[in-house]
Amino acid sequence: MSGSAGSSGRSAGGEREKKKEKARVSRTSQILWHAHQNDVAAVRKLLEEDRSLVKARDYDNRTPLHVAALHGWIDVAKCLLEYDADVNAQDRWKNTPLADAEGARRSPMIELLKSHGGLSYGQNGSHFEQRPLPPPLPNKCDWEIDPNELDFSGSTLIGKGSFGEILRACWRGTPVAIKRILPNLSDDKLVVQDFRHEVNLLVKLRHPNIVQFLGAVTEKKPLMLITEYLRGGDLHQHLKEKGALSPSTAISFALDIARGMAYLHSEPNVVIHRDLKPRNVLLVNTSADHLKVGDFGLSKLIRAQQHSHDVYKLTGETGSYRYMAPEVFKHRKYDKKVDVFSFAMILYEMLEGEPPMSNCEPYEAAKYVAEGHRPMFRAKGYTPELRELTDQCWSPDMNNRPPFLEILKRLEKIKETLPSDHHWHIFAS
Template sequence: MSGEGGTSESSGSGTSSPAATSKGGAAAEKKQKQKQKARVSRTSLILWHAHQNDAVAVRKLLEEERSLVHARDYDNRTPLHVASLHGWIDVSKCLLEFGADVNAQDRWKNTPLADAEGAKKHIMIELLRSYGGLSYGQNGSHFEPKPVPPPLPKKCDWEIDPLELDFSNSNIIGKGSFGEIVQACWRGTPVAVKRILPSLSDDRLVIQDFRHEVNLLMKLRHPNIVQFLGAVTEKKPLMLITEYLRGGDLHQYLKEKGSLNPSTAINFALDIARGMAYLHNEPNVIIHRDLKPRNVLLVNSNADHLKVGDFGLSKLIRVQNSHDVYRMTGETGSYRYMAPEVFKHRKYDKKVDVFSFAMILYEMLEGEPPFANYEAYEAAKYVAEGQRPVFRVKNIPELKELTEQCWDHNMSQRPSFLEILKRLEKI
């Protein structure tokens, strides 16, 4: 008699039982998945170290696995593209030494040299040309191109003298590729200061993005939107000043608390939806494009009020028609909360924010990020293929139904934030 998962052996036979074959197949598949996951992780790692100008870490990775020199991100960009754009000479020399393709093209047909020329990195341009680098594509076209930075409106109301900012007891509350967010004091009031790295304060594309964010934030007035207070635009480093919210972000809150009870989740969802309904108001629609728990802030430690923040990737669109679909680049936002149409580089509209909202609602109810067991890129890929996270929490059928409608693969089937508000209020 054979037990579970085992069979009696046949003398002289080398054949495996169906159960053993099945087990072996499953094990091989699992191993393959793990191998693939590790590969994705190492690809992300070399691109990250190239971005951070860490030549030692890049060399170590290449010595372990030489083929990583040809790694590509979702926009087909190589580590050499990344290093060339920022002008990281040591990283680029290391990559070229390990056989990087100097004329690799990203999805816009840009070579590393085209990127270096777009960013005016003159030493990098010379280096790449010495290795046979050629220019293709449009310089810097992986950024949504604007020929010149938008003019800043009249500054008298909001231009802040940097001497008024007190950094004596400051602490860093966030970091990004262009700078850091610091808690400081302005006229006796705690504020959050987004400070651009001095080395990037002359970069045309960085100035363009900074001015865009200032132009956008100064127009916003809503109880569920982080309040803009002013900016430093006439001296370096460039700084953007907003109110400081003591409660931290929703990401950290959920990490500590786990799943929220339905009434708390509904109250949080209402605050987010109110802020987003305001942003999506026509004729001037603001698409956030990076709605995620880290960009939702708690006003205080009691967590009784939330605000939507970080508009660095947002776009202000003057709507001609309420069903307009926008031609925008598809790499924008954070993978784990990204709508499938964005991941696939398709045309999209404001409903991308509704999809991200659904992922946040799921996380609040379940107490863990969607597809928590997968790398963020892998998770976005599964979502684009039509998969969705599985609900384990019971007794919330109305919230589950709302979440599933908000993450519908067809963006036209997703409800608007005004509809979401009505549904949440009823629940």
């Protein structure tokens, strides 16, 4: 009797500990979220209830002060400093809040942090500098994640492909997106080798318009790739629900995509996405005010396995054919300009409200495009400058397609000349 009573007492104690841990994780998320939202009253209330939350850390080891510093939220920062926030706390990249504030050019924040003894240091300087991270050391991987830290108990399936599945799960109390490679692919030496090579590439990428890689499971099966989870869903779903976007929204979205792509295409380590399409462009939040490019590299990851014709089937859907540059379809040599072609197709879809060549099956659409045909412009939102830019981006000759840095400059100019949004409502039926 006493034995079973003892064990039930222990299990009740264990349950209490689990609940306490869950509540702590939840409060950690809350203070980081409220700091991000510039809600000083909510931040103060949490700190009054539990002073230790000033030391809260997210999966990148970033404190609420890092978050406030990056966004320039002075009142939130003052409140955190009042509760003895560590002004020189370092995140995963060894950056201090001051390094973040300098990277984002937040002058008042820089002054505030310096007046509290803030120092600007970090492994890579400020948060937004686009310097590649040094490759991880093979013996001491700071990105290798212990699969036991991944909590799949409340996981939901986000996507499925021939390579495996993408799940929303939790890592150290934070929602993340996890790509799980199929067990039979995890046994293939070439896939393992390519997977590790891919991780070495992804770990160096850091940009506000690129989905952030967090780590990977490479030592145990199944192989897994962990990235930040973006709650806004993908652009494909957004366009399905909203239809054609207003020109100003479409251009804001296009600018975000082009910024991410300009970063990927920058020398010396050029990354060709190869599968740029609305499903691989993610909305940071439900208010859809910020986009990030994601899911690059998987086509390259599996390329050693298949004929190039099948590469695009492996990155999710054969729907990739719809956005595919003619030179890829024809198995010709190609370079980073394939991404510029796909970008033009996405721009077209945002303004028209339907996929390019929507009356054809994806493979037929790619074949039709490879023969020299292009989608028809119908939307009123296409100004002459936008039509010209789109035409150049999907030029059959890849040498005539502009690089993303030029696309950015031209989109900025077009944005300045657009009338305000309300003039366009008559066209959005």
